[in-house]
Amino acid sequence: MRLRRATRSEVLRLRAIADYQFGYPAGDLLIPDDVIVGISPATRRIREIYGSEGLLAVLRAHDYLYSLSINGARRLLALPEPRLRAIVNSNEISKSIPCYKIISIDEELRPGDEVIILSEEKELLGIGRLRLSPLEIREGCGSEAIRVRKRVRKEE
Numbered sequence: 001m002r003l004r005r006a007t008r009s010e011v012l013r014l015r016a017i018a019d020y021q022f023g024y025p026a027g028d029l030l031i032p033d034d035v036i037v038g039i040s041p042a043t044r045r046i047r048e049i050y051g052s053e054g055l056l057a058v059l060r061a062h063d064y065l066y067s068l069s070i071n072g073a074r075r076l077l078a079l080p081e082p083r084l085r086a087i088v089n090s091n092e093i094s095k096s097i098p099c100y101k102i103i104s105i106d107e108e109l110r111p112g113d114e115v116i117i118l119s120e121e122k123e124l125l126g127i128g129r130l131r132l133s134p135l136e137i138r139e140g141c142g143s144e145a146i147r148v149r150k151r152v153r154k155e156e
Contacts, residue, residue: 001038001040001047002039003037003038003050004037005034005036006037014046015031017064017066018030021065021066021114022084025079030072035051036049037050046059047061053071054069055069055071056069056071056072070127073124074124084106084109085104085116085118086104086128086146087102087120088117088118088119089101089103090119091119093117094148097128097145098144098145099145100140102137103120105137105138106134107134109133110130112129112130113129114130115128115129115130125151125152126148126152127149128147129147129149
């Protein structure tokens, strides 16, 4: 992976992708003006997005949409509630979250969307991918509602 500073047109394109995927003004929150991009040596396309705090997101090769990192999720928490959020009734999460553990969820989300997982105290617990629609989650089910991709490490 080759790292370099993004051009102005690349910054605008990366922000447009974030606005499309997460809704306006996610692009301005997620992609800073001084963004560093990781370029794939094989395809010469942007794959990784870095900010001052580290990796923010990865552009998936198959659909060119973002997979968030914990740092990217922290930036998107500035969006008004309940956008992109799922609140669970636990302070610890495992690799999957069943429907009965979800207290509230953004009704605008669709299966396959990135979701930010928060505790009842609004503490960031992790990031995952939604497996069911919010309607199915509200009605209750016995299966996996969110597949967790990354968890926040607890400081010892």
